[in-house]
Amino acid sequence: MSVTHVDTTPPSPVIEITGLRKRYRSIRRPGTTALDGLDMVVHRGQIHGFLGPNGSGKTTTLRILLGLAAADHGRMRVFGRPVPQCLPELSDRIGAVVESPRFFGSFTARLTLSLLAGTIGLPDVRVEEVLTAVGLRDRADEPVKGYSLGMRQRLAVASALLKDPDLLILDEPTNGMDPAGIREMREMMRGLAADGMTLLVSSHLLSEVEQLCDTMTIVSRGRRVTHGRVADIVAAHTSDSVTVTLADAAEGARAAEVLRRAGLAISGRAERVEVSGAESPAAVTRLLSDKGIHLSGLTRQAADLETVFLRLTGTAPVDGRYPQIDHSLLPPAARSTPDERELTVTVSEGAES
């Protein structure tokens, strides 16, 4: 990758979004608030995961960042330059796939890419390179309407790679891809990041995110829930949650009551209760033994990203039911310092509901 520009020190983040707001207005229905003061920072060379429940505003954020939609409020900078004002100068350095890949059906993949390449005068050999990179070379002369979902997705990724960008923005890039494709994508993204490209990837495949991303931002209902290193966020939640096994299964209901009164979030039933929000496992033991409830076991839950995600976004099932769209957790609007405080706030809110 050739980096043609000279950066001034200190290096500014590649993407910086503050207080982004967007409301989709409609004449017939009440409008939808898609973004409600979203913040996001992505640093150079990172693979940054962008996570959130359906309808939480991920695609909207990316569309606004790329100038496809206009924000109502907020400030955005890409490579330190204000966006969307500077997008025309920056667009050669940004490759993107937004939402489900859609192309003009009767054009072939090769023609589609060749037309895009032509808009900034890229040579057609570049088209061949990216077609090969995404594995479409042998089917590149077929009309796109005959492509499967995964093939379209590959074509979309190819179009994003065409410019050999410094920043690659991918909205659910592996959606519809087969296992080999997903793995290939993962390896490709790692390779690109190793070459110095910055990647912003929205995804619902949390195991992918866990394997691939350095940092992430989790959003819910148009606001940031948390952000930071993926490993740190998961670790923060590992200590937070313990599974308690009761000596007497009949005590389940009483134990649950005690823990709930203490303001802890619980789930599970009968003799196995999952507790989160406690200061330490010892606090849980003490609480229960004070009431004469004895434990036969207490294990610290090794949280995975999925558990953390469901909890942070409030999309974990309650009484066996999953919440409706837009009933995910609404993070507090204004906050000073991130991470730890956010986590505490989130957890105690979860405990109340």
Added chain:
Amino acid sequence: MKLFVVELRRFASRRSNQVLVLVAIGFMLLSLSGLTMSSHSPTAEEVSTAETQARESREELAGEYDECAVQSSDPARDCGHLTSGYEIDASQFLPGVVVFSEDAADQLSFLFVVFAFCGLLTAGSFIGAEWTSGGMTNLLLWQPRRGKVFAAKTGAAVSMVSVVTWGYTLVHLGALWAISATRGLVGDLTPTWWAATFDLAGRLFLVVVLATVLGVAFAMIGRRTVTGIAVVIAYLILVEYGGQLMSLVIGASIDDLILSTYLVAWINDGLDTMRPDYTVVETTPGWLGGLVLIVVTAVVTAVAAVRFQRQDAN
């Protein structure tokens, strides 16, 4: 410029446009072979009969004009419709003979009117399909300057439609000339004839260009292929037809308010609105017709450009 070339390629690569060109070529072959078979070189006898008939018609009309002029206080105004009779010549009395000087203008008008419709349709589908297929979104990621995108697409549509229109028309008229030269009459191609023909072609060509620009603009506003044609049909039904009905009811003319008046005025370089007794009520000059058409197109295009500039691209 790069974008313009890309848009030209995109326009030319569209299957529907390629099919349309093939259909047009098929139509040309069919109509020309029809003309070839139905036409014949007139015999000397036919020519002399036609000349006699033409002379009689001219005299008859001249007589009518004189009669009219005697009765009228302003002959130019009241009897103007009778002066066209002086243009009658023998070629009009030769059925079954292709006479180039006579037929070229009709064919030219027919072709350009068809191409105006094709311009509206193909430009509309060129833009509409880009919106519905998501191609527009893709393109904006490569060229965020929407004004440039709009200009390149409009320019490409107009250029391609113009090239096809002129190419087709020249070949068609060339073939018509060849037919008239071998199996008909070429007629008198006087400097006046050439001037009138070029004038007509120029006027019709502006209509083709405006129709294409409108096709782009409507599809940009509605973001669909059918918007342009739907607006035109709705306009024809509601304003042109409904308006005429209304004018009968209220007893006032709405000719000043409908576009067809200005369109015809532009193409014919002036349109006289007449009472049933042929007295001229009002003349719409050709330039006014053209101006109205241009202003209407400019307004629709401006609305489209502003909407494209301001609204989210989906």
